[in-house]
Amino acid sequence: MGRSPCCDKNGLKKGPWTQEEDQKLIDYIQNHGYGNWRTLPKNAGLQRCGKSCRLRWTNYLRPDIKRGKFSFEEEETIIQLHSISGNKWSAIAARLPGRTDNEIKNYWNTHIRKRLLRMGIDPVTHSPRLDLLDLSSILSSSLYHQSPMNISRLLGVNSLVNPELLKLATSFMSSKLCSSQVQNQHQPLMQSNHDLPTQVQQFPTCTTFNTCPCSINPFSNEAQLVNMDPFPSNFSDLNDLQGDELPSNLREDYVPVPPKYDYYGSNQYQQTVMDPSLSETSNFHSNNSILSFGFASVLSTPSSSPTPLNSNSTCNNGSGTEDERDSYCINLLKFEIPDFLDVNDFM
C-alpha cells in the first residue's frame, strides 16, 4: 500500500548522473537543505525522481562521505557487525562514519564475502562451511572405521561435490544435532563430532531458522521434517549416487547453518549480541585430527570489545594488498582442509 509511483513512467531520466546534474543537486541542497525528496528534483530543475536524487546524494554527493579503500579496521568492523546483525547494511554503515550502506554492501559482496569463502567460512553464518566439514568428517571417520560405504567412490571428486550427496550428508548431520534420541546409533559416522560441546548436543528445538542446523531443510515441507528419519533410508545408498555432475560451485543455500561460533576460538563470544535469536550460539570444535579450527581472531580485535572504528589494532591499518589480507587471515584461521578437497571447487 502506498507505494510511490515509479518515476521512470514520467519520462524522468535514469542512469548515470552528469556533472551538471550533480551540481544542480548540490547547489539546491546547499541552499535549501534536503527534505522532501519528492518535490526536490522539480525544485532543483532536475529530470530525476526523488528517489534517484536521494540515492545520489546519500551515496555519492554527501560531503562527509569517505572515499578510498577500506582499512583493515573498517573491514574488521564490518565483519563483526555483519556476524551480529547480518545484512543490515544501514546499521553497519551507522558504525562506519563516512561510509554508506551501499558502499559497504558492495564491498562485502565483492571483497569480504569472497575472502571468507576462500577461507572456508560461510559468509552468511560466519561459520566454517559445513559442506566441507561434514563431508570430510564423514569421509575421514568412515575411512577410519571401515564403514560399509564405498569410500573409494566417495573419494571421487565428483561425488564430493554432488549436491544430492551433500544434501543427504548435511541432512543427516542436521537430524543428528536436532535429535538427542539417536546419539548412540551409527556412532562411526558421528565419531568426528563425538566431543561436541554440551551446548551442541543439547541443541534446542529447531525453531530458530537462522541458527539451527535444521534451518536448511532438505525436505519439501515441514511434515517431512518432523517425521524425518534421522537416518534417511537412502543415506546408506550413498555409494549408489552417481556424481557425474560437477557443479561449478556449491550453492550456499545448501550449507546447513551450524551453531554460530565466534572467530576467537573461545567461549568469549560477544555477549553484546543484539538479536536474541543469535545468542543461541554455540562454540564448536572438533578433535578430529583432520579438522582443527583455531579461530584466533580472524580479522578481528580481541573478543571482549566490539571494535570501535578507531580502535588500536594489530592490523596494518589501511595498507596491504588483498593477498596480504588473505594470508594474514588464513594464518590466523588455521583451518585445515584435507588435501584431497580442492576448496576452489567450492567457491
Next chain:
DNA sequence: AATTTCCCCAACCGCGAAGTT
C-alpha cells in the same frame, strides 16, 4: 590489436515501515 571474460560499483527496483491526512 581485437575480442572475450571478469570484476566492480553506481544506480535501479520493489518492498515494508513510518508518517500524514
Next chain:
DNA sequence: TAACTTCGCGGTTGGGGAAAT
C-alpha cells in the same frame, strides 16, 4: 482506523573498465 504518501532499506542489475586470451 483506513487510505495514502514518503522514506529508507536490501537485493539486484548492467555499464564500463581491467585483465585475460
